[in-house]
Amino acid sequence: MLAKKKSSGTQNRRVTRIDPPALEEAIVAAQGLTDDVESQIEIAAQLMGMSEDEVRPAVLKAAVPPPVRRPVHLADRYSMTERNEGPKVVVVERKRPRLVMPR
Template identity: 85%
Template structure:
């Protein structure tokens, strides 16, 4: 019988690709984190790996005036489909850690 060959480590290695976000994605993320425009510029620039001067015009174009902005209600953020199956039951159990008695 022949021994099975082990696959080389290079075949098992997973490659993770990291892409920088697009301008719109970085601005949307920054707007979700803070309402301050200067902070949004800083966050978006750091996410994209660009200078703040390059990102500033795009953030200012996407900025929403405070008078137009309305607070989001919880129902706007999360919508659950209606079900007629009755009330939902969530059970949370706490498992105690196993204690080892010294001998």
């Protein structure tokens, strides 16, 4: 008896699984797109397919507070006035490997 051959169409069939992002992933993506919290809520809700009211608490919890600017004091500043050499220049060159041709 001969074994039946499977058709090539069934062997090459690929299944693509599409999963919605996790809530944390959607929030991080929204934070990367905009700094406005209300816009982040809207984007995360659209990515998740949820209502904005469901997403709002998680986005507000993950909101990054704006950085606090502290005053600059003269003691914090420093300069290198002793150096009169000018800016340093660094040059990086890539050398290709030497190819040896067979004889």
